Amino acid sequence: MADTMLTDAITDDNAWAEPKPTALLVLADGTVIEGRGIGATGRAVGEVCFNTAMTGYQEILTDPSYAGQIITFTFPHIGNVGTNDEDIETVNMASASGVRGCVIKTDITDPSNYRALRNFDAWLKARGIIGISGVDTRALTALIRARGMPNAVIAHAPDGDFDTAALKAEAASWPGLVGMDLAPDVTTGQTFRWDETPWVWGKGYGRETTPVHKVVAIDYGIKRNILRLLADAGCEVTVLPATATGEEILAHKPDGVFLSNGPGDPAATGEYAVPAIREVIAADVPLFGICLGHQMLGIALGGETRKMHQGHHGANHPVKDLTTGKVEITSMNHGFAVDSASLPGTVEETHVSLFDGSNCGLKVKDKPIFSVQYHPEASPGPRDSHYLFTRFVNMIRARKGEDALPEQG
Incomplete structure (x- = not known):
């Protein structure tokens, strides 16, 4: 029976296939980083920065100062305490903060805090924030430290169907934050x-x-x-x-x-x-x-x-x-x-x-x-x-x- 199962797996091409990425972070220099999509679907263009805080991801993502930016969290476990209505920093609770997206390492877990009212992924969807998980955020942070904050497009498509060439062109053509009144x-x-x-x-x-x-x-x-x-x-x-x-x-x-x-x-x-x-x-x-x-x-x-x-x-x-x-x-x-x-x-x-x-x-x-x-x-x-x-x-x-x-x- 075991031999039959192994034979079936070997003859089934899908059994050994890598999961198709459902999110991309495409840098202006053409670098493509693959991952798993979280939060809202679609695409957004912005400047990629990294944040070294170990706590407060909800406050960070609702800080209007991040408008025009895609935040890379260096702390690997983001979303583990869920979200609530008390920790939002935008004055208008219903408005978007302006952040273009977020990049995290590990998959989002169920909330583990007594104050949590909503799962982090559902909260991202509700606020229209596109995210990508499964990224080597240490490597991305090292790249930013070496080369500066790159312009990029973050994209999330559940079917994994991306026009990578168009995303590269969009990232390369975005003018950046210099001279931008936000x-x-x-x-x-x-x-x-x-x-x-x-x-x-x-x-x-x-x-x-x-x-x-x-x-x-x-x-x-x-x-x-x-x-x-x-x-x-x-x-x-x-x-x-x-x-x-x-x-x-x-x-x-x-x-x-x-x-x-x-x-x-x-x-x-x-x-x-x-x-x-x-x-x-x-x-x-x-x-x-x-x-x-x-x-x-x-x-x-x-x-x-x-x-x-x-x-x-x-x-x-x-x-x-x-x-x-x-x-x-x-x-x-x-x-x-x-x-x-x-x-x-x-x-x-x-x-x-x-x-x-x-x-x-x-x-x-x-x-x-x-x-x-x-x-x-x-x-x-x-x-x-x-x-x-x-x-x-x-x-x-x-x-x-x-x-x-x-x-x-």
Whole structure:
């Protein structure tokens, strides 16, 4: 009986056939990476980056700063704790975050966390995110480190039928993120108020009922946890679209202004955002920027930005605060950086990356204005940098003649 089964297997060509790939990642140089399709079907073009965080894949995939990018997760087990409605970082729960796709190593397992409401694969489908599993993500990460972040097309077809030549042409012809303004794709369409505060074990999210500082936040792709921490610091937060003018911002008579994170090239978004930022600077209103907001503040102050080789994406980036000597572990997500050498003498570099020495923070010497390149709100990531929200509020309190609060991480 066993011999008969072996003979049947040998004569059956399909018994020895390799499974047909149902997803491809096609790089602009023509490299084709095969795998198993997950999430939504179809194809999308973007820039491939890698993220080194071990947790928080749901927050990462809903961070609007990733618009235009295909994320390679270096941690092999992605999706194992499922997904829920509390860990989404886009402000509009129903909107897409802008991420073009995701690349993972191992197949998705059933959820193993008590908070899980949906399997990761079903969640990807619902949000329209195309994914590929079964990829040697260590090799892909090594390629990005050596050659920089490539443009690529990610495609998922359950029948495995791909026009590879067309995918190669699409990847090669995509212009890339340099010169691309993506803030309009992820910003709010209208002004709104925010009062939700951070999540507390056993209670969930709270509400700020007695705010004392009026803050206007400019949404270039803002994350929910940023708004929560501003509210938790006692701020009445009004969120304005990325296209808000200086006049519109100052019409709210804010005690402080916050410039948010966001995707794309800061020089491109800065075409309309920088003039507004300069009006706020001239008004001497306390100003705090992060990520894209940091980069555009640097431009507004006379500096320049540059495209990075591989960018910084992860939750384990060491940064030194030169004003205190403190080293903190931070969350980062950026492919552009402020060129420190381009900053004028009126601007002081306050933070630097201990990985590559790149600029991670600045402040104006004679004004209540500062910014950082990384994400102090984390989500995901360590909470080492939460003190920066207190630093911002202390600038507001100083203008009001109030005593400073202690900075706590």
